[in-house]
Amino acid sequence: MAKWEExxxxxxxxxxxxxxxxxxMIKLNTNENPYPPAPGVTxxxxxxxxxxxxxxxxxxxxxxxxxxxxxxxxxxxQVFVGVGSDDVLAMSFMxxxxxxxxxxxxxxxxxxxxVWADMLRIPYERIPLDEKFQICAADYKRENGGVVFxxxxxxTGELLPLDMVExxxxxxxxxxxxxDEAYIDFGGESALPLLEKYDNLLVVQTFSKSRSMAGMxxxxxxxxxVLIKYxxxxxxxFNSYTMDRITIQxxxxxxxxxxxxxETKEKIIRTREWTKTELRRLGFEFxxxxxxxxxxxxxxxxxxxxxxxxxxxxxxxxxxxxxxRIADYLRISIGTDAEMKAFVDFLDQYLTDCKIVTA
Amino acid sequence: MAKWEExxxxxxxxxxxxxxxxxxMIKLNTNENPYPPAPGVTxxxxxxxxxxxxxxxxxxxxxxxxxxxxxxxxxxxQVFVGVGSDDVLAMSFMxxxxxxxxxxxxxxxxxxxxVWADMLRIPYERIPLDEKFQICAADYKRENGGVVFxxxxxxTGELLPLDMVExxxxxxxxxxxxxDEAYIDFGGESALPLLEKYDNLLVVQTFSKSRSMAGMxxxxxxxxxVLIKYxxxxxxxFNSYTMDRITIQxxxxxxxxxxxxxETKEKIIRTREWTKTELRRLGFEFxxxxxxxxxxxxxxxxxxxxxxxxxxxxxxxxxxxxxxRIADYLRISIGTDAEMKAFVDFLDQYLTDCKIVTA
Numbered sequence: 001m002a003k004w005e006e007x008x009x010x011x012x013x014x015x016x017x018x019x020x021x022x023x024x025m026i027k028l029n030t031n032e033n034p035y036p037p038a039p040g041v042t043x044x045x046x047x048x049x050x051x052x053x054x055x056x057x058x059x060x061x062x063x064x065x066x067x068x069x070x071x072x073x074x075x076x077x078q079v080f081v082g083v084g085s086d087d088v089l090a091m092s093f094m095x096x097x098x099x100x101x102x103x104x105x106x107x108x109x110x111x112x113x114x115v116w117a118d119m120l121r122i123p124y125e126r127i128p129l130d131e132k133f134q135i136c137a138a139d140y141k142r143e144n145g146g147v148v149f150x151x152x153x154x155x156t157g158e159l160l161p162l163d164m165v166e167x168x169x170x171x172x173x174x175x176x177x178x179x180d181e182a183y184i185d186f187g188g189e190s191a192l193p194l195l196e197k198y199d200n201l202l203v204v205q206t207f208s209k210s211r212s213m214a215g216m217x218x219x220x221x222x223x224x225x226v227l228i229k230y231x232x233x234x235x236x237x238f239n240s241y242t243m244d245r246i247t248i249q250x251x252x253x254x255x256x257x258x259x260x261x262x263e264t265k266e267k268i269i270r271t272r273e274w275t276k277t278e279l280r281r282l283g284f285e286f287x288x289x290x291x292x293x294x295x296x297x298x299x300x301x302x303x304x305x306x307x308x309x310x311x312x313x314x315x316x317x318x319x320x321x322x323x324x325r326i327a328d329y330l331r332i333s334i335g336t337d338a339e340m341k342a343f344v345d346f347l348d349q350y351l352t353d354c355k356i357v358t359a
Numbered sequence: 360m361a362k363w364e365e366x367x368x369x370x371x372x373x374x375x376x377x378x379x380x381x382x383x384m385i386k387l388n389t390n391e392n393p394y395p396p397a398p399g400v401t402x403x404x405x406x407x408x409x410x411x412x413x414x415x416x417x418x419x420x421x422x423x424x425x426x427x428x429x430x431x432x433x434x435x436x437q438v439f440v441g442v443g444s445d446d447v448l449a450m451s452f453m454x455x456x457x458x459x460x461x462x463x464x465x466x467x468x469x470x471x472x473x474v475w476a477d478m479l480r481i482p483y484e485r486i487p488l489d490e491k492f493q494i495c496a497a498d499y500k501r502e503n504g505g506v507v508f509x510x511x512x513x514x515t516g517e518l519l520p521l522d523m524v525e526x527x528x529x530x531x532x533x534x535x536x537x538x539d540e541a542y543i544d545f546g547g548e549s550a551l552p553l554l555e556k557y558d559n560l561l562v563v564q565t566f567s568k569s570r571s572m573a574g575m576x577x578x579x580x581x582x583x584x585v586l587i588k589y590x591x592x593x594x595x596x597f598n599s600y601t602m603d604r605i606t607i608q609x610x611x612x613x614x615x616x617x618x619x620x621x622e623t624k625e626k627i628i629r630t631r632e633w634t635k636t637e638l639r640r641l642g643f644e645f646x647x648x649x650x651x652x653x654x655x656x657x658x659x660x661x662x663x664x665x666x667x668x669x670x671x672x673x674x675x676x677x678x679x680x681x682x683x684r685i686a687d688y689l690r691i692s693i694g695t696d697a698e699m700k701a702f703v704d705f706l707d708q709y710l711t712d713c714k715i716v717t718a
Contacts, residue, residue, distance in 0.1 A: 003533040004559045005585075007458035007504060013595035016418045033413045042409040050401040053609075054392045054571040059375045083442060086598040099366035119596045145366060174362040200363045212413040215604035226364075236372035237478045239445040245574035246605050250412075 014115045022314060026342055028333040029316040031183075031293050033212035035267065035336075038260040040253035041213075048246055057245045059236070064243065067252045068220055072192060077225040080232060081251075083242050085182055085206035085219030089148075090116055092202060092221060095234040096176035097122045099145030106135055108326055110154045110180065129153075133287055133295075135160050137167040147172050150180040152188055155320065155331040157289030162189045169198050176227070178202045183291035185210035185265050186272070192222060199224035202231075209292055210265050211254045218243075218251045268292050272334045278344040282351055293333045295326075300356050303328045309350055315343055373474045381673055385701055387692040388675040390542075390652050392571040394626065394695075397619040399612035400572075407605055416604045418595070423602065426611045427579055431551060436584040439591060440610075442601050444541055444565035444578030448507075449475055451561060451580060454593040455535035456481045458504030465494055467685055469513045469539065488512075492646060492654075494519050496526040506531050509539040511547055514679065514690040516648030521548045528557050535586070537561045542650035544569035544624050545631070551581060558583035561590075568651055569624050570613045577602075577610045627651050631693045637703040641710055652692045654685075659715050662687045668709055674702055 018029060036042075065079040072079075082088035093116045097103045100123065105113045107126040117124040127139045133156040140147055147168060152159045169177045169191075179191045181203055191203050202223040208214035221231065235242065243251075255261075272294065279286065279296055286296035297303060307319040307330060318331040334340065351357035377388060395401075424438040431438075441447035452475045456462045459482065464472045466485040476483040486498045492515040499506055506527060511518045528536045528550075538550045540562055550562050561582040567573035580590065594601065602610075614620075631653065638645065638655055645655035656662060666678040666689060677690040693699065710716035 002558065004535055007455075007534070008589050009454050009457045009593060010589070011592050011596045013592040014599060016415075016595070016599040019415055019417060027414070030415055032415065035413065036410040037412050041412065045404065045407055045409060048404055050404060051395040053396050053400065053574040054394065055386070056375075056378055056389055056391065056567070056573045057576070058378060083598060083601055083603075086600070090597050095368050096366075098368040115596045119593065175366070176363055199361065208415075214415045214600075215412040217416070217600055217603045230367050230369070233370050233372040234368060234478065236375070237370045237474045238449050239442060240373060240375040241445070241573075241576055242442055244442075244576045244603075244606055247603055 009119070011115070011119050014112055018316065020316060025314040025316060026335060026339045027316050028335050028339065028343065029318045030214070031209060031333045032214050033209060033264065033268070033292070034334070034339060035212055035264045037212040037250070038254050038257035040257055041250045044249050044253045048249065053245055056241055057243060057248060059240045061243045061248055064218075064248050064251045067255045071255050071258070072222060074192070074195070074222055075225065078195070078222050078228055080221040080228050080235070081243055082219050082235070084208060084217040085180070085204050086112060087217075087242065088204050088219040088221050089178070089180065091231060091235050091238070092178055092204065093117065093120055093122060095231050096178070096202070097146045099175070101143055101145035103146040103148060104140055104142070104144045105148050106153060108133065108153070108156060108323065110150050111320070113148060129156070133158050135164070137164045137171075140168045141171045144172070144175060146175045146177070148178040148180060150182060151191070152183045152289070152291045154183065154291070155293070155318070155326070155329075156287060156295050157183070157291040157293055158287050159188045159290040162191065165191050166194055169194060169201050173198070173200055176200050176202060178204060181205045182209055186292045187269055187290035195222065195224065199226065202227055207251060207254055211261060212264065213251070213254055216247050216250060218247060268334050271337055271340055274337070275332070275334065275340045275344065282344070282347055282357055293331050295329050295331050297329045301351070301354065303330050306330060306347070306350070310346065313346055315346060368478070370474070370478050373471055377675060379675060384673040384675060385694060385698045386675050387694050387698070387702065388677045389573070390568060390692045391573050392568060392623065392627070392651070393693070393698060394571055394623045396571040396609070397613050397616035399616050400609045403608050403612045407608065412604060415600055416602060416607060418599045420602045420607055423577075423607050423610045426614045430614050430617070431581060433551070433554070433581055434584065437554070437581050437587055439580040439587050439594070440602055441578050441594070443567060443576040444539070444563050445471060446576075446601065447563050447578040447580050448537070448539065450590060450594050450597070451537055451563065452476065452479055452481060454590050455537070455561070456505045458534070460502055460504035462505040462507060463499055463501070463503045464507050465512060467492065467512070467515060467682065469509050470679075472507060488515070492517050494523070496523045496530075499527045500530045503531070503534060505534045505536070507537040507539060509541060510550070511542045511648070511650045513542065513650070514652070514677070514685070514688075515646060515654050516542070516650040516652055517646050518547045518649040521550065524550050525553055528553060528560050532557070532559055535559050535561060537563060540564045541568055545651045546628055546649035554581065554583065558585065561586055566610060566613055570620060571623065572610070572613055575606050575609060577606060627693050630696050630699055633696070634691070634693060634699045634703065641703070641706055641716055652690050654688050654690050656688045660710070660713065662689050665689060665706070665709070669705065672705055674705060
């Protein structure tokens with residue numbers, strides 16, 4: 001090892017889900033939306049002024065923060081935008097989790113939380129979910145340097161009711177509580193109305209799921225103006241211009257179309273509920289997901305076996321090897337009706353061939 | 360102050376240059392390229408598959424790292440791409456400047472270096488430029504935790520000859536040396552060939568200046584495969600998907616067109632040299648800039664006065680109030696021939712009216 005290697009920050013990086021790109025595949029592994037972005041996005045792409053790309057974008061991203069503020073009926077000074085919700089969350093960890101006390105998050109949760117904490121040297125404590133994979137609000141009433149949890153939780157899909165979310169915030173008024181609502185649009189109740197009561201709450205959402213824009217990298221946070229100010233100060237100290245000109249314009253079009261947004265998410269919810277019925281019929285076990293994925297296990301077939309069998313047929317789902325409690329689960333993103341039918345048909349045939357399902 | 364404010368990371372943010380947006384303005388304040396991106400960029404925009412925007416982009420950004428590697432004739436595993444060179448530099452500071460010893464950079468230099476160091480709690484020492492605003496290689500031969508400097512330097516535009524760059528790298532083999540070459544394409548000699556001799560060297564460049572893409576946020580670093588691996592590990596631990604699908608596609612087109620790139624930068628160099636002749640005629644003093652800007656003072660008129668007079672005519676240049684050594688300078692980006700003529704004509708008239716220039 002060269003001497004210069006000694007002082008390099010060495011981290012065990014987060015491993016993103018596979019991103020296979022085959023025309024025939026059924027991609028149910030990274031919780032993308034199966035429907036295209038709002039029609040206004042395609043339209044806007046036809047009117048990009050290429051000459052303007054030589055100029056820096058607006059560092060305040062005003063058009064996009066304004067459009068988001070309008071949609072959620074909050075002040076423009078309450079909105080922060082970043083390069084996907086991962087960027088928003090990383091900046092939030094850096095800004096708000098700056099204490100010597102451990103931050104708290106669930107033991108089974110979004111796998112980036114401990115990666116950010118390790119990299120930024122933030123102490124943390126993992127709070128176990130109960131045996132039904134539920135967050136218990138009472139467990140978050142201990143001394144801490146901040147709290148963060150997804151709602152619905154990932155990869156379980158379990159929704160914490162709003163009164164329990166409030167119980168956690170109310171018990172932690174001296175720190176920042178981040179509610180990571182990447183999947184809230186698929187049947188959950190957002191914590192946004194709680195902003196009227198709590199100025200230490202930060203709600204983070206994304207365009208990657210319910211707005212079909214994973215490929216464009218747009219996430220946002222909504223909070224009290226003072227929190228957003230602190231967040232912007234750190235962002236401006238890291239990279240003044242994070243959102244490019246095209247992303248800003250397309251993002252505005254994506255958020256403006258409320259009707260398309262409602263229609264798309266309703267379709268996904270209907271497909272999810274149909275998939276639940278079918279998986280139940282095939283003997284799978286899972287909670288009542290309120291997200292755009294189902295986290296399921298089959299009591300008679302190991303997850304790894306199913307994962308590999310599906311992959312051979314170019315059907316991609318997600319399997320996490322750790323922690324052990326979830327090693328026998330598959331996370332299945334909700335695709336189109338046709339994709340979910342093909343997925344269910346394959347499982348039906350596979351389990352029949354194994355004599356686990358009988359016709 | 361709420362109790363939760365106590366543990367928030369408080370920083371004095373970097374203030375980006377003004378980004379006025381008037382149709383009639385002459386914008387010479389943020390070193391943008393006056394010419395549009397390569398024609399292939401416009402062409403590629405017409406062929407974006409909007410449906411694909413619902414899918415995550417390639418986290419490894421292979422198409423773009425590949426195109427950059429081809430252009431510079433280096434290995435693909437030697438290229439790292441980020442959201443502008445600010446993102447690349449911030450990630451590099453986080454990855455490589457991880458020692459208790461101070462990093463070294465010039466006292467007059469890119470104003471983000473001390474902002475990043477402060478935010479990331481990296482100790483640093485500012486090494487004074489000499490009286491001609493030159494970097495002295497001998498000053499960088501003291502114990503340190505890393506070295507970073509722009510070449511040409513900003514905002515002075517002064518180029519350090521390659522043998523002096525090598526002298527600094529050779530004297531600092533136990534740490535990482537970052538050469539920030541945002542402006543290298545306008546007449547400088549890149550440190551890239553030194554990569555064959557030094558595996559502790561990281562060269563950072565950007566698409567924002569010589570490739571007319573400031574609005575799209577693309578920066579890159581080239582270094583030894585082991586440095587790039589460490590940088591990617593930190594990047595993947597911060598945000599796996601930083602480059603969106605459209606940016607990747609347009610970036611490839613921008614870097615592929617070598618003829619357009621050469622032609623554009625030659626035009627800017629010619630306009631810069633013409634502008635130097637004119638400014639000299641008007642009594643301005645400046646060094647021999649090898650960048651796309653000129654850093655100049657007039658011995659008889661305060662910079663602030665000229666800055667304000669120009670602004671009234673919608674001609675924007677950059678003025679830095681601090682440090683004091685440069686408070687009487689203006690940084691003037693090189694625009695088109697017509698823009699520079701209008702700029703010079705205004706100064707000529709202004710200085711004549713003040714009886715400083717006589718016809």
